[in-house]
Amino acid sequence: LYYPNLYTSKGLTAIIHNNNEIPLIDSKAFYFAPGYTHNLVWSKSISTYLQPPYTSCTNRIGDDMKALYDTYNGVQYSYSQTVCYELCKQTYIYMNCQCVSSLILTIQKLFINNQLIQVNMCSIYPTLTQMICAYSAINNFTNDLTAQSNLCGHCQQECEITTYTSQITSSQDSLADDGLKALIEQTIMKYRELPENWTNNWQTYIDNSYLQLQICPQSEFVHHYKQEPSLSWTDVISSVGGQTAL
Numbered sequence: 209l210y211y212p213n214l215y216t217s218k219g220l221t222a223i224i225h226n227n228n229e230i231p232l233i234d235s236k237a238f239y240f241a242p243g244y245t246h247n248l249v250w251s252k253s254i255s256t257y258l259q260p261p262y263t264s265c266t267n268r269i270g271d272d273m274k275a276l277y278d279t280y281n282g283v284q285y286s287y288s289q290t291v292c293y294e295l296c297k298q299t300y301i302y303m304n305c306q307c308v309s310s311l312i313l314t315i316q317k318l319f320i321n322n323q324l325i326q327v328n329m330c331s332i333y334p335t336l337t338q339m340i341c342a343y344s345a346i347n348n349f350t351n352d353l354t355a356q357s358n359l360c361g362h363c364q365q366e367c368e369i370t371t372y373t374s375q376i377t378s379s380q381d382s383l384a385d386d387g388l389k390a391l392i393e394q395t396i397m398k399y400r401e402l403p404e405n406w407t408n409n410w411q412t413y414i415d416n417s418y419l420q421l422q423i424c425p426q427s428e429f430v431h432h433y434k435q436e437p438s439l440s441w442t443d444v445i446s447s448v449g450g451q452t453a454l
Contacts, residue, residue: 265367275317292363309342384411
């Protein structure tokens, strides 16, 4: 389970991500319905870009991003452009509403006026004033290119991007068998009672509540795309020196 999560649908949420990449469930997850056998096949590629001055990519983790990552104990997450944009958007919301309203991250601190400050989620109690303000600020921020430039100018592309390409197939297949039935009866009965009509309808209950997910790699190889400079600094200096007779 991940917080914040506003979904109340029934099923399984899953995401494929690199170990050093924060899992953004809301924007990148897959949703699997019960009563089906799902098959997820994935392949992995890594794109490495030249660092400045060749490109504007960055690996720098700002104070607000570091404060966010520190809430995940024992995990070393890398810089994320998506997270950076979300933090600067929440900064705009806080500057206008004195609260934050993020659906993909649990934000406790923001870097505002050159200092890291504690922030709170926008509340719907006792009135909707904060949430209304937050929704209005989000719309204004989306249309305010100047604010985006001022607050998000440092949110450049990552210098290394890991991409997972996935293919999903599903087939409707009853998972109700005597083995699973016995397992459910042995485990669930320790904590709660089974439905009164379980004996006659256990197959239906299982098909409405369980699914099977198979995850396998398409290939054992990782595709690595790497930028290389066409000229080194030594080549540039030599070329300039040759043309100027130095």
